[in-house]
Amino acid sequence: ELTHVAKAMPMGVGLDENNVLGPLQNKAQYDIVANLVDAARDSGARILLGGNPDPDQPGYFYPTTLVADIDNTNPLVTEEQFGPALPIIRxxxxxxxxxxxxxxxxxxxxxxxxxxxxxxxxxxxxxxxxxxxxxxxxxxxxxxxxxxxxxxxxxxxxxxxxxxxxxxxxxxxx
The missing domain is CATH 3.40.309.10 (Aldehyde Dehydrogenase; Chain A, domain 2)
Structure with missing residues (x-):
């Protein structure tokens, strides 16, 4: 159910009032989120949604990402990533x-x-x-x-x- 909600969350330029999610603040923040998601994937966590940004999209739009089967000590859980990547912990x-x-x-x-x-x-x-x-x-x-x-x-x-x-x-x- 959470995947359906996240998939329907509009992302885009903030000038469009219909968008709920916008780009990350800068390249450094984008890289933090991308690295944390990649490390979670490499540790065996399962990506339910997102996790694969479009390199051709302008701006620092990281896709809404849901990560399951992740350990509570994983850096995606323990660090404040300030991005649209949600770890799901059992x-x-x-x-x-x-x-x-x-x-x-x-x-x-x-x-x-x-x-x-x-x-x-x-x-x-x-x-x-x-x-x-x-x-x-x-x-x-x-x-x-x-x-x-x-x-x-x-x-x-x-x-x-x-x-x-x-x-x-x-x-x-x-």
Whole structure:
């Protein structure tokens, strides 16, 4: 089912408001994503979708990529790749999934997917990440603080808390 959703995700130039995904920021970022996907494939992970960029396409458009049968210690899982490559990791229990997520050194964002919202909120509260979305991912609202946990950046942006991180108070006494 996830493959059908990912395959239907429109990718292209950002000037077209129908596109959901655009190009990666630069060649260096493109190479990071490509190298991580290639290394995952070489380690035995299975590419369900994407993973083979079109060398003739202009720009740094890396195709939406789903990677299954991948170990939780694979760099595609443990490193923040900031690209459209999604590793799919098997787990048996919710406790195991939370433990694997929290074992990572990074924690910018995470998502919990479930039709049971109270249960999803309970799981979300256990995940060590700056933002945990429920039944969506990456929805950033400038009115709400956004920032990472652990080794994922520093400070906050957006919202009142984000504005407080941009300023340095000065007291003049006298």
């Amino acid at each position: 787990y048996t229990t919710i406790d195991e999934a939370v433990q694997m997520a929290n074992a990572l050194d990074v924690g910018l964002g995470a998502s919990v997917w479930s039709p049971n919202l109270p249960a999803a909120r309970e799981v979300a509260a256990r995940i060590q990440a700056g933002t945990v979305w429920i039944n969506k991912h990456g929805a950033v609202d400038p009115r709400v603080p956004f920032g990472g946990a652990k080794q994922s950046g520093y400070g906050l942006e957006f919202g009142v808390e984000g504005l407080k991180h941009l300023g340095v108070p000065q007291v003049i006494n006298g």
